[in-house]
Amino acid sequence: MNFKELRLFGLYMGKEYAQEIFRLLVSYKTLSASEAASRLNLHIRTAQDFLEAMTTLHILKKEEVYEKKRPYYRYTLLSNSHQITINFDQLADKKNPDSILEQEIKEFSNSSAKFTTARNGNYFSNVTIWIGNNRNSEQRKINLTKAQGQFLYNLPFPDSEYMSITDIYKKAEIESEFLNEIIDIVTVLIEYKVIDKKN
Amino acid sequence: MNYINKLKPDKNITGLFQPVIAIFLFLAIFLLFNLTWALFSLSIVYFLYTLLSIKFSTKTKNPNFLVPGTFQLLFAIYLLVLPEGLVPITRIEPRIFLAVAVLFMIFSAYLMFTKKLKWKGREIFELSAQNVSIKEGSFTGRPKPITKIDFSLQQIKEFSQFFQKNLFGLTYYSDKQIYFVPVKMGDEYKMLINSQSHILDKTWVSFAESGEIIVHISKKDYLEYKEDLSFNDLCDNMGNVFIDFIDSYFKNEQIRINDKIDSVSNSIFA
Numbered sequence: 254m255n256f257k258e259l260r261l262f263g264l265y266m267g268k269e270y271a272q273e274i275f276r277l278l279v280s281y282k283t284l285s286a287s288e289a290a291s292r293l294n295l296h297i298r299t300a301q302d303f304l305e306a307m308t309t310l311h312i313l314k315k316e317e318v319y320e321k322k323r324p325y326y327r328y329t330l331l332s333n334s335h336q337i338t339i340n341f342d343q344l345a346d347k348k349n350p351d352s353i354l355e356q357e358i359k360e361f362s363n364s365s366a367k368f369t370t371a372r373n374g375n376y377f378s379n380v381t382i383w384i385g386n387n388r389n390s391e392q393r394k395i396n397l398t399k400a401q402g403q404f405l406y407n408l409p410f411p412d413s414e415y416m417s418i419t420d421i422y423k424k425a426e427i428e429s430e431f432l433n434e435i436i437d438i439v440t441v442l443i444e445y446k447v448i449d450k451k452n
Numbered sequence: 453m454n455y456i457n458k459l460k461p462d463k464n465i466t467g468l469f470q471p472v473i474a475i476f477l478f479l480a481i482f483l484l485f486n487l488t489w490a491l492f493s494l495s496i497v498y499f500l501y502t503l504l505s506i507k508f509s510t511k512t513k514n515p516n517f518l519v520p521g522t523f524q525l526l527f528a529i530y531l532l533v534l535p536e537g538l539v540p541i542t543r544i545e546p547r548i549f550l551a552v553a554v555l556f557m558i559f560s561a562y563l564m565f566t567k568k569l570k571w572k573g574r575e576i577f578e579l580s581a582q583n584v585s586i587k588e589g590s591f592t593g594r595p596k597p598i599t600k601i602d603f604s605l606q607q608i609k610e611f612s613q614f615f616q617k618n619l620f621g622l623t624y625y626s627d628k629q630i631y632f633v634p635v636k637m638g639d640e641y642k643m644l645i646n647s648q649s650h651i652l653d654k655t656w657v658s659f660a661e662s663g664e665i666i667v668h669i670s671k672k673d674y675l676e677y678k679e680d681l682s683f684n685d686l687c688d689n690m691g692n693v694f695i696d697f698i699d700s701y702f703k704n705e706q707i708r709i710n711d712k713i714d715s716v717s718n719s720i721f722a
Contacts, residue, residue, distance in 0.1 A: 260583045289628065360592055360594070362589035362590065363589050363591075364592075367593060368593065368594050370595065374661060375595075375597070375666060376666070377594075405596070406595070406597065407597060408594075409684075410590065410592055410596065410683055410684040410687070411589060411590050411591075411592060411683070411684075412589075412590035412682050412683060412684045412685075413684045437500075438552070
């Protein structure tokens with residue numbers, strides 16, 4: 254199940270009538286939206302939305318049937334037990350990591366970002382940036398991990414030559430296991446125009 | 453080599469505060485009360501100046517501060533023991549105190565003119581700016597790691613004592629790092645009361661236990677330059693100035709450090 258499906262699943266499973274609808278599906282074998290609604294004293298639209306969502310998530314199947322020439326759907330459990338697997342790796346950046354690491358960057362000129370040095374080392378503990386225009390701008394503070402703070406400590410100045418992410422993290426002597434979090438903060442700071450990416 | 457001054461002219465008038473405060477206080481007390489109390493208040497002011505001089509001397513291990521300190525102390529005593537003073541004396545001539553005080557005052561003036569009481573932070577900024585071109589929009593508030601050098605923290609600590617004693621600036625120590633803060637004339641009073649936590653916003657060059665040198669130039673000091681210099685090059689240069697100084701120090705060529713300083717030095721008051 255991907256994260257979008259999981260969100261949908263969580264949304265409907267959190268409803269107070271969810272358990273009762275599943276109990277009916279197990280007992281009745283097939284169920285229509287109007288039967289679920291009348292049995293549980295719900296609005297028919299509520300029951301229908303629930304059953305349609307579970308069908309989308311491949312927990313139920315639906316079959317179109319006719320009653321006095323009027324079509325409607327009946328819903329059946331695909332299986333009496335259902336296992337959910339969440340793949341968190343899907344959340345990682347899908348771009349080719351090698352191409353990201355070769356991106357050349359430096360600090361943006363006049364970025365207005367304020368970097369705070371950690372008390373007990375030569376790295377930054379957080380960066381504060383202003384988002385928005387003048388009157389409507391708001392301050393956003395991003396706390397950094399040690400690896401991120403070390404990386405940004407070694408970020409080339411606005412008037413320096415660009416350096417690749419690889420070269421910067423090697424200069425900062427950061428272990429490669431922290432690369433994903435570095436790529437993440439670089440992506441965010443490029444978006445907020447704190448880091449300038451060479452085209 | 454001819455150096456081009458890149459800093460704006462020094463308009464700091466902190467050095468005038470001492471005599472101005474003294475005169476103002478004397479006149480105010482004299483007008484409000486009488487001459488005796490005015491002399492007494494002036495002697496208090498000079499006792500306080502004595503304490504400041506002693507504080508500078510102990511902080512920097514530079515004994516030259518004791519010369520103006522002695523002048524200030526003797527003058528304070530003279531103001532007390534004058535016939536019009538609070539504690540007039542008759543057994544010895546009060547003007548002896550004045551005479552000796554004047555001798556120390558002349559010696560202090562000599563030390564000033566020979567720059568032995570001059571804070572040389574401004575010269576460090578000038579040296580750092582030599583051969584740095586203009587580059588607008590290059591400032592950043594971040595410190596810059598420069599390079600690693602092959603000196604131990606103990607050696608850097610030894611150099612720091614030389615640095616302070618010769619009034620290039622003040623130094624601050626933590627477990628694994630030493631901070632060098634260049635001090636300009638007029639800024640020494642504020643720096644004296646600053647704790648270590650307050651120096652991080654100022655211009656500093658630090659040496660870590662690992663040998664890494666890091667430079668931080670404050671925005672206030674950056675704006676003291678006449679133009680927007682390339683900030684990256686400025687930080688690099690400042691780091692190199694310190695590396696050169698350390699190198700000369702450990703080669704027993706301290707005179708070369710003073711030569712470089714003198715080559716960019718202008719007024720004895722700036």
